[in-house]
Structure formats: C-alpha cells, structure tokens
Amino acid sequence: MTSAELRVVQRRGTLALSGREVRRVVTLWTQTILPPAATGLLFLAVFGGALGGRIRVIERIDYLDFILPGLLVMTVAGQSFVNNSTSLFQAKNEGYIDDVLTSPLRPWQLAVAYMTGGLVRGLLAAAVVALVAASFTDGIRNVALAAIALLLTGLLFSALGVITGVWAESFDQHAFVANLVITPLALVGGVFYSARTLSEPWSTLTRVDPLYYLVDVTRAGTAGFEESSVWLSLAVAALAALAAFSVAAALLARGWRLKP
Amino acid sequence: MERLDRSSVALLVEELDKVYADGTKALQGLELRVPAGSFFGLLGPNGAGKTTLIGAAAGLVRVPEGRIFVFGHDAVADPSARLLLGLSPQEVRLDRFLTARELLTYHGRYFGMAKLEAARRADELLEVFDLTAKAATKPHRLSGGMRRRLSIARALVHHPRLVVLDEPTAGVDLELRHELWRYLRRLHAREGVTVLLTTHYIEEAETLCERVAFIRDGHIVAEGSPQEIVSRFGGERLEDAYLKAIRR
Numbered sequence: 178m179t180s181a182e183l184r185v186v187q188r189r190g191t192l193a194l195s196g197r198e199v200r201r202v203v204t205l206w207t208q209t210i211l212p213p214a215a216t217g218l219l220f221l222a223v224f225g226g227a228l229g230g231r232i233r234v235i236e237r238i239d240y241l242d243f244i245l246p247g248l249l250v251m252t253v254a255g256q257s258f259v260n261n262s263t264s265l266f267q268a269k270n271e272g273y274i275d276d277v278l279t280s281p282l283r284p285w286q287l288a289v290a291y292m293t294g295g296l297v298r299g300l301l302a303a304a305v306v307a308l309v310a311a312s313f314t315d316g317i318r319n320v321a322l323a324a325i326a327l328l329l330t331g332l333l334f335s336a337l338g339v340i341t342g343v344w345a346e347s348f349d350q351h352a353f354v355a356n357l358v359i360t361p362l363a364l365v366g367g368v369f370y371s372a373r374t375l376s377e378p379w380s381t382l383t384r385v386d387p388l389y390y391l392v393d394v395t396r397a398g399t400a401g402f403e404e405s406s407v408w409l410s411l412a413v414a415a416l417a418a419l420a421a422f423s424v425a426a427a428l429l430a431r432g433w434r435l436k437p
Numbered sequence: 438m439e440r441l442d443r444s445s446v447a448l449l450v451e452e453l454d455k456v457y458a459d460g461t462k463a464l465q466g467l468e469l470r471v472p473a474g475s476f477f478g479l480l481g482p483n484g485a486g487k488t489t490l491i492g493a494a495a496g497l498v499r500v501p502e503g504r505i506f507v508f509g510h511d512a513v514a515d516p517s518a519r520l521l522l523g524l525s526p527q528e529v530r531l532d533r534f535l536t537a538r539e540l541l542t543y544h545g546r547y548f549g550m551a552k553l554e555a556a557r558r559a560d561e562l563l564e565v566f567d568l569t570a571k572a573a574t575k576p577h578r579l580s581g582g583m584r585r586r587l588s589i590a591r592a593l594v595h596h597p598r599l600v601v602l603d604e605p606t607a608g609v610d611l612e613l614r615h616e617l618w619r620y621l622r623r624l625h626a627r628e629g630v631t632v633l634l635t636t637h638y639i640e641e642a643e644t645l646c647e648r649v650a651f652i653r654d655g656h657i658v659a660e661g662s663p664q665e666i667v668s669r670f671g672g673e674r675l676e677d678a679y680l681k682a683i684r685r
Contacts, residue, residue, distance in 0.1 A: 178517050186520065186549025193546030201534050272530030276591070279495045279524055280547040281516035436499050437457055437492075 183281065191286040194277055198264060198294025202301070209260065209298050210305065217252045217306035221245070221313070224369060235371060238400050242314050246323070246395035247368025249303045253327050254388060257299035257335040258359050261291050265342025266351050269435060284430035288339055288422060295335030296328075303327060315400070322407070323398025329414040330391045334359070336421035343428045343435060367392050373404055387417045446506070447473045447599045447631035448494060453503030455489050455655070463489040465655040466503075471599070471633055471648075473508065476625050478646035479635045480679060486655040487635040488527055491603050495524040507599055520548060523597030527604045527635075529588045531576035537587055538563060538572040541594050548595035555594065562590040565620065582613045589617070593624070599631045600624070606641060618645060639676040649675070651682045658682050 178186075202209045224244050235243045268274035277287060307317075317323055337359075345351040366388030372380050383389050384405075394410035397403035403410070429435070448471035455464040464486045471477045481487050492498035494505050494512050496519060504511065510518035532540055538559050545555030563569045566586040576584055585605065592600055602621070606614045622645065625632050636642055642649050643663055650660040659666055659682045663675045670678035 178520070183517055187516065189549045189551065190547045193543055196546075197532075197535070197543055204534065268532075271533065272528065273532040275497055275524075275526060275530065276532065276544060277547055278497055279519060279522075281519040281549065282547065283516065432499050436497055 187282055187286055190280055190282045191290050194282065194287070194290035195293035198291060199297045201264060202260060202294050202298040209256070210302050213252050213256045213302040214305035214309075217248050217302070218309055220248050220251075221306070221310055235374075238402055239315065241310070242400045243371075243396070243402075244369055245307075245310050245314055246326075246399045247366070247392045248310075249307060249323075249327060249399075250330050250366070250388060250392045250395050251363040251368055252303045252306055253299035253330045254334040254363055254391070255299075255355075255359060256302045257292075257295035257331045258338040258341070259355055260298040261295040261335050261338025262341040262345065262351050262355065263338075264294060265291060265339060266345050266348070269342065274435065278432075278435060285422075285426040287429050288336065288425045291339050291342075292332065292335040292422070292425075295338050296331040299331045299334070300327065317399045318401040319398045321398070323395050325411065326391055326395040326398055326414065329411070329418050330388075330395070333387070333391075333414065333418040333421050336418060336425045339425040340421065340428060343425070343433060346434065362386055362388050367404075371404060387413060390414055445473055445509075447471045447475070447477075447508060448633060449506040449509075450490065450494075451504045451506075453490070453493065453500060453505065455486075455493065455498065455500055455502075463655055464493070464503075467652075467656050469650060469657055469660070471631060473598075473631055474629055476621075476632045476645055476647050477634065478642035478649040479633060479652060480637075480639065480642055480649060481635075481652035482683060485652045487652055488603055489655075490652070491524065491526075491601050491633075491635065495519075495522055495601065497524075520595060521598045523592035523595065523600045525589045525592040525600075525602045525605055527607065529581075529584045531584065531587065531591075533575060533577055536573045536575055537568055537579065540576065540587065541591055544591050545594040550595060558594055558596075562593060566590045582609055585609055585613070586617075589620075597630070599633065601633045603635050604637065605634065606636065606638065614641075621645060639674075639679055643675045651679060653683050658685065 234240065341351060341354045365383060366386045367383050372383040372389060375383060390405060390410035390413040393403050393405050394407055397407050450467055450469040453464050453467040456462050467490060479487050489498055493500045494507065496512065500513060506512060507518040507521045510521065512518045535543060541559035541562055542555045545558055546552060563572050568583060568586060571579060571583060589605055606617055621632060624630050634645065648662055649666060651658050667675055667678045670681045672678050672681065
C-alpha cells in the first residue's frame with residue numbers, strides 16, 4: 178500500500194469515527210441537545226427576564242444582549258467538554274474503544290474524530306439558545322466573529338473533554354472535572370458581569386480565565402462590545418485550543434490509560 | 438546467518454518483552470514466527486502471555502522492548518500493519534450505540550472501506566454467521582453466542598490477511614463451536630487467510646491447526662506441527678505433549 182492510499186484509508190476512517198460520534202449526539206438528542214438548550218434558556222429567562230428588570234443596562238448594552246454571548250460560550254464549552262469526556266470514558270470503560278485503537282488511524286485523527294462529536298453537540302445546543310434568544314435581543318452584529326469565537330470555544334473544550342475521557346478511570350473523576358473545573362471557569366469568566374467593573378484581585382483573576390477571552394470576543398461579535406483586544410482574545414483562545422489538542426493527541430499516541 | 442524475508446511471515450515476533458506496571462512479567466524475550474497461510478494455534482495456561490502477545494500485535498498493548506511485524510510491516514510504527522490484521526478478542530466488547538449491521542459497517546469504515554463497500558461486506562458476513570435476522574439489533578440484546586459470532590465477523594470485515602482469534606470458542610456451546618470450526622476451516626482454505634488461534638481446548642488445536650506453539654511464562658517452549666510436537670515430547674496425543682512441555 179502506498180502512503181497516498183494509506184492516507185485515503187485514514188481519512189475515511191476519521192470521517193467514519195466522526196460520523197459515529199455525531200450520530201451518537203443526534204440519536205441521544207433528549208440527553209445531549211435538549212437539556213443544555215433548556216438550561217441556557219432558563220438562564221436567559223432568569224437573568225434576562227427576572228433580573229433584567231433591575232439591571233437594565235451594563236456597559237451601555239441591554240443586559241440580555243450582554244449575557245447572551247456568555248451563555249452561548251458556557252453552552253458550547255460545557256457540552257463540548259462533557260460529550261467527549263463521556264463518550265471516551267464509556268468507550269474505554271466498556272472496552273469497545275479497542276475497535277478504534279486497532280484501526281490504522283493516527284492518534285491526532287482519533288482526537289479530531291472524537292472532538293467532532295463534542296463540537297457538533299456544543300454548537301447545536303448553542304444554536305437552539307441563539308435562535309430562541311433572537312426574538313428578545315438586538316441580533317448579532319458580526320456573525321463571522323461570533324462563529325469563530327464559538328468554534329474556538331468548542332475546539333478547546335472538546336479537546337479538554339478528550340483529555341479528561343482518557344484520564345478518568347471512574348465516573349467520579351469525570352464528574353469532578355466537569356463540576357469543579359469547567360463550571361466554575363464558566364461562571365467566573367465574565368458571563369454575567371464586566372471584568373473592568375470588578376475590584377482587584379477579582380478583575381485580574383477573571384482575566385486569567387481563558388473563558389473570559391472567549392466570552393469577550395463572542396460579545397464583540399454579538400453585541401459589538403469588547404473589554405480586551407479582539408485579536409488578543411482570538412490568539413489566547415487559539416493557542417489554548419492548539420495546546421489542548423496537542424496534549425489530547427499526545428495522550429492517545431502514548432496510549433496512556435488506554436493501553437496497558 | 439539466515440536472512441529472513443519478513444513479508445513472507447504473517448506474524449514475526451522478535452525478542453518481545455512486556456512488564457506491566459504492577460511488575461508482572463507477561464512476555465520475556467518472546468520469539469515467534471507464524472508462517473503466511475498457516476492455521477496456527479497458540480496454547481498455554483492462564484497468564485502465560487497469549488492475550489498480551491495478541492494485544493501487542495494488534496496495537497492494544499504497549500511494547501517498549503522487542504519488535505513485531507505483520508507481513509513485514511512494523512506493528513507498532515506502521516499503520517499499514519493494522520489493515521492486515523483482524524482481531525476477535527477474548528472478551529466480546531461491542532459498541533452499544535450501534536446495531537449489529539452498523540457495527541460491522543462502521544468497523545469496515547474505520548479501516549478505510551467506502552461506505553457502500555462496508556455495508557455490502559457487513560450484509561455478507563451477517564449472512565455467513567447466521568445473523569441477518571439480528572442485523573438491526575443492538576449487541577446487548579443478542580445472546581452470548583451471537584455476540585461471539587458478531588465479534589468474529591467484525592474481525593473479518595476489512596479482509597485482513599491475518600485473523601487473530603483469542604479463545605473464540607470459550608464459553609460457547611458444542612454446536613456453535615463446531616459451526617465456528619467449519620467456518621474457520623473454510624475461511625482458511627478458500628481465502629488463504631492466516632489464522633492465529635489461542636485456545637484452552639487442545640482438541641480444537643489438534644483438529645484445526647497445522648502448527649502450534651506452547652507458551653509458558655511469557656516465552657515459547659515448543660513450536661511445530663502437532664505430529665512433530667507429539668514425537669518430540671512423547672505421548673499419544675497433543676494433550677500429553679502439552680502437559681509435558683508446560684510442566685517442564
């Protein structure tokens with residue numbers, strides 16, 4: 178077999194595994210799409226509807242428009258992460274991951290394929306939230322920028338999901354990362370507030386959170402407001418996503434916790 | 438020294454060592470040649486290293502020491518080697534999100550088959566293994582015997598030249614065992630596929646295998662045709678020779 182033929186084989190394999198992951202998301206839509214979409218909408222209802230009456234404007238933006246990008250980032254981040262950590266954890270725990278580990282796919286291709294499922298789940302759930310919110314908000318100013326920001330969010334957190342899926346040896350470990358790392362990161366990432374209105378050290382601490390940059394650049398896309406440079410935010414997000422992807426591919430290459 | 442054409446050997450194992458994290462020495466300088474086109478049996482007691490060896494060849498076990506070649510392709514470094522090997526593991530573990538047909542189709546596609554080609558091959562194997570009626574059933578709804586047949590079918594989807602079956606008839610009723618034997622013989626004779634079979638049933642190896650190897654404590658203690666081994670170790674049957682070789 179020539180190297181060109183092998184590449185075709187590997188490309189087909191990667192597409193097949195990506196398809197399997199997407200199919201899992203779509204088949205289990207009542208578990209994968211519906212709950213996060215409902216949660217996002219509840220956040221909008223509570224913070225935008227109930228509290229929005231008291232906090233009408235923040236940074237000269239309607240409060241609902243201010244929090245929507247953060248909610249979209251939270252949805253994409255949380256769902257991309259949990260999808261991949263769960264899917265890989267299940268495959269590893271039940272042993273059927275051997276089917277793909279014996280395949281000719283390269284480790285980075287395995288990472289890409291698993292990440293596809295998470296990305297699709299995160300973006301689909303966020304799309305539902307955005308669609309429903311569209312009738313209450315001012316619309317999206319720069320669709321391309323918002324889409325890039327959400328895509329980077331999905332890439333970063335689906336890669337983190339792969340890492341966690343490989344690492345976790347029990348459901349507790351998997352839940353630990355989701356509940357005690359990802360959720361707090363999302364909540365202190367400037368979703369509901371502006372970092373520059375905070376006193377020190379909270380303002381600086383918020384800026385250490387990579388999600389802050391993702392929220393900020395998404396807000397630049399949806400509401401046309403940003404606290405940090407858009408390019409800085411995109412660079413931080415892209416670097417973080419690349420680093421997470423590299424770690425995920427390296428772990429799969431080494432077979433850490435996958436192969437004895 | 439004899440120069441070996443690695444591509445003429447289905448599975449070539451050179452000085453393979455494997456020590457697990459808990460210190461268990463699973464393989465110790467293991468050397469093995471499975472000739473291309475042969476029906477080869479690997480026999481040994483529990484913990485002898487059979488599954489570790491198979492896992493190493495299939496890319497499921499990390500091997501820091503030694504080398505493994507599948508038809509001349511380095512099993513660790515060259516992804517082409519994976520295309521040449523089909524594995525039916527000892528424990529049947531099937532993707533629970535897929536039906537029997539989808540499971541075979543996806544497997545074929547993971548190994549580079551086009552969608553239509555993989556679907557056709559899946560249908561063909563479902564028929565061969567008498568699973569057509571269960572094509573739309575998910576693995577957890579299948580009986581143990583059906584799951585075992587599906588696992589073997591999965592190993593064959595991508596037309597591997599070396600089929601590795603790790604205790605395929607363990608826990609299988611007599612009727613199914615004989616049915617599997619018939620299929621494996623046919624596969625070997627008609628398609629020229631090399632079969633590497635591990636088993637605890639000596640009569641299975643005696644019936645099916647042209648060559649056998651006994652493995653103990655991570656290395657091969659005897660290898661040859663059943664007749665050669667019997668004449669070397671004495672006794673009337675392979676079982677006698679096995680007991681003598683393993684107890685030495």
